[in-house]
Amino acid sequence: DIEETLVLARIPFDVWFSELDLHRDGRVDAAIAVLRDRGYVYEAEGATWFRTTAFGDEKDRVLVKSDGEYTYIAPDVAYHLDKFRRGFDRVINIWGADHHGYIPR
Structure with a gap:
């Protein structure tokens, strides 16, 4: 399990997120609304x-x-x-080799 591995590696982790929680709490729809309000979201081909x-x-x-x-x-x-929104001004993403095309996104 991820939590046990981080403890063994002595990596403190104080906030855990579940993708399901992001959907359940409405944060996914809220984020899309922010993008829409700024002109970065549009509808096409039913999507x-x-x-x-x-x-x-x-x-x-x-x-x-x-x-x-x-x-x-x-x-x-x-x-x-x-x-x-929690006050971070810098985000570091660590990508696996199979996600190299995601970096520009």
């Missing part, structure tokens, strides 16, 4: 899109699919927004 090309991405990304299911990026955005 909700994030205008990531405004930030250098090669194409825009789907936040909510046409069937209403959220993509992985929606809770990621909510989690990062939550970090900034």
Whole structure:
């Protein structure tokens, strides 16, 4: 389990987040609303899109699919927004080799 591994490695961790909690608490929808208010969200092809090309991405990304299911990026955005709202001014993301294409996003 992740918590036990961090204790064994002597890595203190004071806040735990669950993706389910981000959805349940409405933080995912709230984050999408913030992006929408700033002009970074639009509807096309029955889906909700994030205008990531405004930030250098090669194409825009789907936040909510046409069937209403959220993509992985929606809770990621909510989690990062939550970090900034808690007063952090810098975020360091550590990516696995299989996520190298995510860095510009």
